[in-house]
Amino acid sequence: MRQHFGLPEPHDDRQTLMDPKGIIHPVATPKEVEALFQSLSSAKQGPCISRVIDLFEDWGKLLDDPSLGDIPGLAFLKLWLRRGTIEGILKREFGQGAELDSWFNIGRSRFKAFPVGVVGHWPAGNIEIQPVLSLACSLLGGNKGLVRVPSRCIKATSCIVEKLFQADKGGLLEGRIAFMSFDHGLRPLHEAMAHNVDGAMIWGGDQAVLESRSLPFPHWARLAVFGPRISVAIMDKGAWSSPESRKAWCQRLARDVWQFEQQACSSPQTLFVEGDSGTDMKVLIQSLVKAFEDENRAHPRTAIDPGLTSSILRRRADWLMGDAKHKASFPNSPDWTILYGKGVDIPNPVQGKTLFVLETDNLSAAVERLDGNVQTLGLGMTDRDQEAAIAEQAAGRGVDRVVKLGQMHTFASPWDGRDLIRPMVRIVQHIPAAEAV
């Protein structure tokens, strides 16, 4: 009996689960899942971290290949795989000078990081590069990885992983990673996967995350759960009062809206703008419209789910007909939408490049309404004191990232307020006995 599991992935039939490159294995039974784990368990000792970093550097260079097409987030992945980025993350998570490959001393104890073992990955279906990003985090901890690739991400994942295998000339990762795809509703396959892992990285929407957490993991398994969040932006009056500054901030915001079709947890859904009775929002809206038009020209959509088109059109009408003070700007297509008015409450997100712009005379009042559902607060601010106060206030309300506009999607540690690599690493303590004698 088929059970529904997590968010709908409407195209999960056998045919759409096929990967022409043969990298991602379509599986249909728990036995096939077990077989993939068997192949992982026989793999040799993992490479040292410095060699993984070298490999990632080479992998990133190979991703600079026009034949990969326009995979959303690919440019970001290339940057992320650079030595400088990864060393920065390691430094932050493990401390300055910490060597993951060797023991280090604190007082009389020695410490060393060890992998948890096999890490299973349940990435969200809406971010094409998430399967490989999730895997990369656990590989940096020395783990083996098995990734369940959502149907929508199969093509992109396969192309990206093909480059990883090309970069891995020495076979460092041989037998240490595997990819599979199966219908999201097949709970026995999720269970078979959960049975066999020592750690799990789970990403996605509310239902998917709740379902994944309830799987029968071994009692020792470590779970790193990155659940659903939304993100918002704010702009103080100084940021948009001069034409040059306004243009620059609007361009940054447009870039953040465009990435991942505004479906990522780090995608801004609402912009709170500081204004007062003397300000004219029209100039800001005009600037935003220009930035959205430019971004749309540079990165036009090539496909859309008809349901998303309907949602966008419904929201435009609801917004404008719900309150005579509401205004909107949008083209003849569903390409983008700016819905504006006044207020401090975040409207329900629509995604699909639909940005709510709410004017308020008190940014702090808007930040006060944020809660733990908000992951990232994107800032376009010129007043440093106010920025520091806003960051403090937002953090206190549950926001985990407060970053400059244009950097809302920068996937860095911490993410959702937690480390990315360390959760899948055991820090072993050795208190030398010989010394004490």
Add this chain to the structure above:
Amino acid sequence: MDATLNERIDALLNNQLYSVAPDERKSALLTLLKEHVIVAAQKQSAYANYVHSWPIDPRSAEKIEDLPYLPVTAFKQDPPLMLCPGEDIVRTVSSSSTSGQIPSRVAIDAITARRMTKSVALIAGNFIGNSRRPYLVVDTKTTNMPSSQMGARSAAIRGLQPFSKSITYCLFDRDDNELSIDEETLFGFARANQGEPVLVYGFTYILWLHLIKPLYERGVCLNLASAHIMHSGGWKKLIEESVSKEEFNRCAAAVFGCTPQRVIDFYGMAENVGIIYPDCPEGMKHSPCFGEVIIRDPLTLKPVEEGGIGLVQVCSVLPVSFPGHLLLTEDLGQVVQYDACPCGRRGISFRFFGRVPKTEVRGCGNILAYRSRMMTGRP
């Protein structure tokens, strides 16, 4: 309402329904629809706000597809969107809302009601002829009780009433609130009208579940060779039972003892009052001269090429009591041809492809389910 606008609309109702050349029809409709939009915006501030934000000023629109269209969900409001004082409303029509959603509600005044009755009769008559005949309603009598609130089922039943000499209802409500067939009445109707032209109407799933399927399984034939069987209401429940249109028509024909060509599925929606879209003998749907259908590409919202599939927009000049002139439905359709259907009807020929699948806010940005759980208290 401008008297000349009303006169021009009424003139269309006296026109040839399906024989006007597409360009000529579009030109006439564009003028009328523009006026409708401008007048409606003057009367309704919420609608005006929507129209004023539209990327193209309706006054300068050069094509019908440039005019501002509303999603049909705009009518899921209480009180319903109106363009006239409440005292002018003679009834409200509700959508069937079979998916458990909030039904749309459309406010009808006397002028709109009159046009609605006339236009449905004209369209249906074009497919089944204009004579009056015994009318078998595969529903209960209570469904069609006079009321100021009219559901989709009663609207359809009444819409075909101009073709009836007498009405017979062949279902009844059992004590457990389930519908059941009144065999004595049904077989009596069949015996009395064998060989005679009769009209049969039922909501698609009711007709299937409560008449066609059980009688087909028992091998019953009603011997009504001259019956026209009309049905509407959508295929969702039948698709769940894996019943295809071909199977439906074949079984219906076997039960009534007529040819499958006499089984006519028609599409209609509460918000598109007065216009129904019956299948022509080629299996296509057409728009009458007082309306238009545009199938829009979901990516660009431009009209699709022939063969293309997209979101269905319906246009109508008939309503004056609500802004239902240009409506984007939640259905997908395919343009088969923009003119010259072999059945002889001019203009677009299209078919429906079912509902637009609901899209939820996706993936790791989806907090709506959580918000909803918190609000309802449901796990």
